[in-house]
Amino acid sequence: MMTAMCAARPADDDATADGSPAAGWSAQINALGDFIRAQRQLANLSLREMASMTSVSNAYLSQVERGLHQPSLKVLHSIADALQLSTEQLLGQAGWVTGTGAATASAESGGTEDAIRKDPRLSPEQRIALLGVYRSFVAGATD
Amino acid sequence: MMTAMCAARPADDDATADGSPAAGWSAQINALGDFIRAQRQLANLSLREMASMTSVSNAYLSQVERGLHQPSLKVLHSIADALQLSTEQLLGQAGWVTGTGAATASAESGGTEDAIRKDPRLSPEQRIALLGVYRSFVAGATD
DNA sequence: CACGTTTGATAAGTATGTCAAGCATGCGGG
DNA sequence: CCCGCATGCTTGACATACTTATCAAACGTG
Numbered sequence: 001m002m003t004a005m006c007a008a009r010p011a012d013d014d015a016t017a018d019g020s021p022a023a024g025w026s027a028q029i030n031a032l033g034d035f036i037r038a039q040r041q042l043a044n045l046s047l048r049e050m051a052s053m054t055s056v057s058n059a060y061l062s063q064v065e066r067g068l069h070q071p072s073l074k075v076l077h078s079i080a081d082a083l084q085l086s087t088e089q090l091l092g093q094a095g096w097v098t099g100t101g102a103a104t105a106s107a108e109s110g111g112t113e114d115a116i117r118k119d120p121r122l123s124p125e126q127r128i129a130l131l132g133v134y135r136s137f138v139a140g141a142t143d
Numbered sequence: 144m145m146t147a148m149c150a151a152r153p154a155d156d157d158a159t160a161d162g163s164p165a166a167g168w169s170a171q172i173n174a175l176g177d178f179i180r181a182q183r184q185l186a187n188l189s190l191r192e193m194a195s196m197t198s199v200s201n202a203y204l205s206q207v208e209r210g211l212h213q214p215s216l217k218v219l220h221s222i223a224d225a226l227q228l229s230t231e232q233l234l235g236q237a238g239w240v241t242g243t244g245a246a247t248a249s250a251e252s253g254g255t256e257d258a259i260r261k262d263p264r265l266s267p268e269q270r271i272a273l274l275g276v277y278r279s280f281v282a283g284a285t286d
Numbered sequence: 287c288a289c290g291t292t293t294g295a296t297a298a299g300t301a302t303g304t305c306a307a308g309c310a311t312g313c314g315g316g
Numbered sequence: 317c318c319c320g321c322a323t324g325c326t327t328g329a330c331a332t333a334c335t336t337a338t339c340a341a342a343c344g345t346g
Contacts, residue, residue, distance in 0.1 A: 047295095048292085056293095056334080059335070060334055063334090069332080071333080072333065072334085073215075084181075088231070096205055111261070112255075112259055112262045114258075115254045115257070117182075117228065118232060118235075119255045120235070121255075121281045121327095122281070128181045128185055130277060131185055131278075133276060137265055138265070140228040154298085191322095195302070197304090199304080200325080201325095202324095204324060206325090206326095215303065215332090
């Protein structure tokens with residue numbers, strides 16, 4: 001197995017002529033596909049094997065690996081599972097998550113807000129309420 | 144403005160009896176939608192405002208918030224950006240960051256109390272009040 | 287060489303995400 | 317009263333993700 005099979009990449013297609021899709025994600029998609037393929041081959045899996053593990057068709061996996069499509073969360077998750085990777089690694093590879101630490105918002109100045117937002121023990125409604133209270137407090141003070 | 148007018152949720156449809164690895168989507172989608180809506184309202188944004196920020200149509204945002212659709216990565220990312228959240232928080236909310244290690248939650252859990260205690264912008268009374276609210280929330284959530 | 291098997295790639299069809307336009311409702315002013 | 321302006325919700329058309337069925341090449345067997 002694993003012979004130099006028929007690998008053909010139809011040249012780097014960065015067609016962003018029409019403005020429909022967000023420009024420039026082809027690079028990330030390619031990176032993601034390469035990464036997935038590498039991991040798959042590392043695990044000595046064929047497309048079909050992985051397909052049966054992920055319940056995603058081999059054909060689509062092939063297309064994803066070659067950067068022809070942007071897989072959805074479901075598929076991404078399945079793939080990560082089959083390859084024994086965390087979804088975060090996959091997303092990170094595609095550049096969709098800013099990084100593991102990643103605090104795009106105000107992390108240092110608004111530590112409390114951030115903590116509330118990230119707290120997994122709160123339901124959405126509770127979050128709203130708590131943040132509302134907190135903000136009213138802070139707004140009332142000198143700020 | 145901001146009066147909750149025509150609101151209708153078409154019953155909770157949780158029909159996922161098959162043994163697929165990704166079973167139980169509707170619940171997650173609903174959670175995600177609720178979270179997004181909560182955050183949006185927190186930021187005092189209307190659907191249309193957010194739509195213009197995210198370059199996603201208001202209609203679709205509405206549907207996503209109500210759990211009628213699963214947004215793609217692009218859209219998710221845009222939303223996170225508009226709400227000044229990291230994509231990971233969104234994904235975490237929906238429970239998509241399973242991963243093998245996946246200790247996103249436990250690491251942050253408990254950080255909220257700490258953040259509140261340390262927050263220099265709160266007066267002692269406010270601190271007590273906020274902690275009280277937070278604790279009541281967490282206590283009610285069957286830890 | 288015929289044969290079956292395994293591999294990755296392609297074709298055409300189906301399901302689902304996404305948008306632009308229109309609907310319903312509430313609010314303030316003539 | 318009606319009217320315009322705000323909001324959120326629904327419809328129907330299109331684009332994209334995804335599937336099932338199939339192909340051509342490489343690897344065996346005898």
